Amino acid sequence: MNEFFSVERDARGITGLAHLQLCQPARLNTMSLPFFPALRDTLRSLHDEGRTRVLVISSTGKHFSAGMALDTFAGDSPALDTSTSRARLSFQDMLGRLMDCFTALDEARFPVLCAVQGGCIGGALDLAAACDMRYASADAFFCVQEINIGMAADLGVLQRLQRLLPQGLARELAYTGERLGAERALSLGLVNAVLPDAQALLEHTMKVAQQIATRSPLAIAASKLALNHARDHGTAAALAQMKLLQSAVFDTGEMARAISGWQQKEDADFDPLNPVPSL
Template identity: 75%
Template sequence: MNDFFSLDQAESGLAHLQLNRPERMNTMSPAFFPALRDVVRALHDQGSTRALVISSTGKHFSAGMALDTFAGDDAMLATDSARARLSFQDSLRRLMDCFTAIDEARFPVLCAIQGGCIGGALDLAAACDLRYASADAFFCVQEINIGMAADLGVLQRLPRLIPPGVARELAYTGERLGAERALSLGLVNALLPDADALLAHVLGVARKIAAKSPLAIAGSKLAMNHARDHGTAASLHHMSVLQSAIFDTAEMALAIAAWQRKQAAEFAPLAEVGHP
């Protein structure tokens, strides 16, 4: 569908987005970000996707932002005047929004990581709901090694995924976090021996999620995201309002009957999101 990744929706309820520039270590140029955002938001709007898997090809998941992005004379990177800095802020917020689209999707997003997950790739992975890795995976806040602070969400999301002191150490030193320690810290949910086993495992988890009520899954993600960013009292209040909106006894009856019969339920997809 583009030069950066392919999208497979052949399996009902399951979407699989795969980075496909292994010869360039799946680096991300500026055009990658809106392409990713638009695909994720289109899936969100359509309502039929119940889980999205993001994986990659080649030795490494992704080496992050292509370094030649910073070498050019791109007006987006200019900060030499007040007007330029104001424009820079808007441009950066739009880049941030491309990964926020993953966080805001109505479905869980699962990330399968082999080899290096470096720089902007870690920003992407941190925005996903679940992360899984191969035994050779490693994670790196690469931005500090090229003289900049990471700015696409990893500094905000990583301390909520692993102990804050470890997140700060990674952000300040640019050192690699290996797969075994990533598992022990809870950054990844499981380690698999190689890329093939990794993808098979992640697709299996995604299928389990896709078999559940999409209404209940979407509500669960909304509740947990709100609780992550708010206090307990505010989150409980939010849950009461949210549950009143999504509580559906017909959906529950369908799920209970299927569970009792040990069969898969046939849930209706979420409604499409309308556009004015």
């Protein structure tokens, strides 16, 4: 537990369903610099334990998150010092580590579902764009806020958003800082569904997550690896990777359990993934 979010394993009594909930509504769930390693370390802990089959990220209050806390940019923070060549070299490493905190969402060996109510602004959109799927309440909106405060967005949204939206629209959002509403986001495929309010949003997202949690965690992890590789490579390279991946994870025992559960119309009993050994 930390001051930024809570984490519940086996949420709602569902094996393998983890729920991470932002819990600073009075601060609009803004992200200060300590938020990022807290998120990264939590994600990697869930990854390494092997028990998590799917993760839902939701929030509290009126807005999902207003992004980076503006006071981060005030004062003389050493992390943001670019006054000399040496400082700029260190800034690059610091920025890379911040990026890595959201890349941990993409690299997790389980799907990550993001439930967005109200504003998903600035750094929050960087976070949402790194998730596998996004769901929204009717009042949700998405905004590349960084351009409105005189900077280019730098935590992954410019790289990921144009894979999730038509490139012209992604550029329009990046250049103007205008809001993209929930219904248009749905029509363009940025979100998978729009629900009437925050409660209905969470219920729907949890229902999808529960369905994922009943599937083979081995097959889910392999599917995510294959999808991510195909997204970032050409078809021939992705097919070549799939041959290696399938030969590594093909498991007839796993398939027998899945088929038996499907035929009997009940959830199969799958083993969790092995923990990642610590060094």
